[in-house]
Amino acid sequence: MTNVLDRQPRGARVAIIRLRSLGDCVLTTPAIALLKQFRPDLRIAVVVEDHFAPLFAGNPDVDQILPPTAAALARLRPNLALNFHGGATSVRLMLSAAAGLRAGFAHFRFSPVYNVRIPRAQEILGVDRPVHTAEHLASAMFYLGVPQAEIPRARLFAAPSTRTRPYAVLHPFASESAKTWPAENFLAVARHLNTNLGIEPLFVAGPADDLSAFRAHECLQAAPLEEVKSLLAGAALFIGNDSGPAHIAAAFGRPVIVLWGASDFDNWHPWRTENAVLQSPGGIHAIPVSDVAAAIETLARQPV
Numbered sequence: 001m002t003n004v005l006d007r008q009p010r011g012a013r014v015a016i017i018r019l020r021s022l023g024d025c026v027l028t029t030p031a032i033a034l035l036k037q038f039r040p041d042l043r044i045a046v047v048v049e050d051h052f053a054p055l056f057a058g059n060p061d062v063d064q065i066l067p068p069t070a071a072a073l074a075r076l077r078p079n080l081a082l083n084f085h086g087g088a089t090s091v092r093l094m095l096s097a098a099a100g101l102r103a104g105f106a107h108f109r110f111s112p113v114y115n116v117r118i119p120r121a122q123e124i125l126g127v128d129r130p131v132h133t134a135e136h137l138a139s140a141m142f143y144l145g146v147p148q149a150e151i152p153r154a155r156l157f158a159a160p161s162t163r164t165r166p167y168a169v170l171h172p173f174a175s176e177s178a179k180t181w182p183a184e185n186f187l188a189v190a191r192h193l194n195t196n197l198g199i200e201p202l203f204v205a206g207p208a209d210d211l212s213a214f215r216a217h218e219c220l221q222a223a224p225l226e227e228v229k230s231l232l233a234g235a236a237l238f239i240g241n242d243s244g245p246a247h248i249a250a251a252f253g254r255p256v257i258v259l260w261g262a263s264d265f266d267n268w269h270p271w272r273t274e275n276a277v278l279q280s281p282g283g284i285h286a287i288p289v290s291d292v293a294a295a296i297e298t299l300a301r302q303p304v
Helices: 022-026 029-038 050-056 070-076 088-097 121-125 133-144 183-196 225-233 244-251 289-300
Strands: 013-019 043-048 064-066 080-083 101-105 116-118 167-171 200-205 218-221 237-241 256-259 275-278
Touching (some): 029 133, 043 070, 101 133, 116 133, 183 200, 237 289
Parallel strands (some): 043 064, 200 218, 256 275
């Protein structure tokens, strides 16, 4: 019995519907790399919201970046549509593509609309444990016909920042308090970096974040994703809460220190880079500054 990819003609068009967000988009790239390595002839299009499209810019595994519109999918006319998002909007887009093959995880909502229903990653990988998001997405490629192999690091592409002084990128924000290390702790870490190690701290934030507590240091707010990618590509290390920028830093192979709160560690820990994930039974607010300083001392000495 042939698998899905064996039935695809040379040059077949594949639409991967991702839509959003930072971490999800970054961790989709190992799966795309596996697919393109196995079938370099395939024309791979990623369907993603405009805000997150720069995460796929410059990626040689991606032939097209499409907006999430029915018209864009209809013009593409993919042979295979692979839904990695799973929500109602993505299903409508998949149907508008009119692809002969519509693939998605069988445990997603709306699974009856798929004519290729992908089992859970544990079944595909032959494991009995929680899996990382990168493993979950890569397992879909294995089910479709890519030979099972080591799942690579995420792949992002950007020219590193040309700053002459070593710098660290700090991201002190998260979606909720239970995932956010106190601002005064980040400031203490910034002083340690600057005074004791000669590493310049640089704080980054989204458009709605309040950076006023960090204005004694250089701050970058609501920067374009291309600029954020360049900063993280050239950073000596990244320090922050569990968030999208941590996954970008990991994709560039930078040392990553993550203050861990209420997120699911098995699904979202840093993927394939030198890292220290710091937790406390008392919650993220109880992680001491001294633990972060010790992690900095360890990671800053390791070659990148």
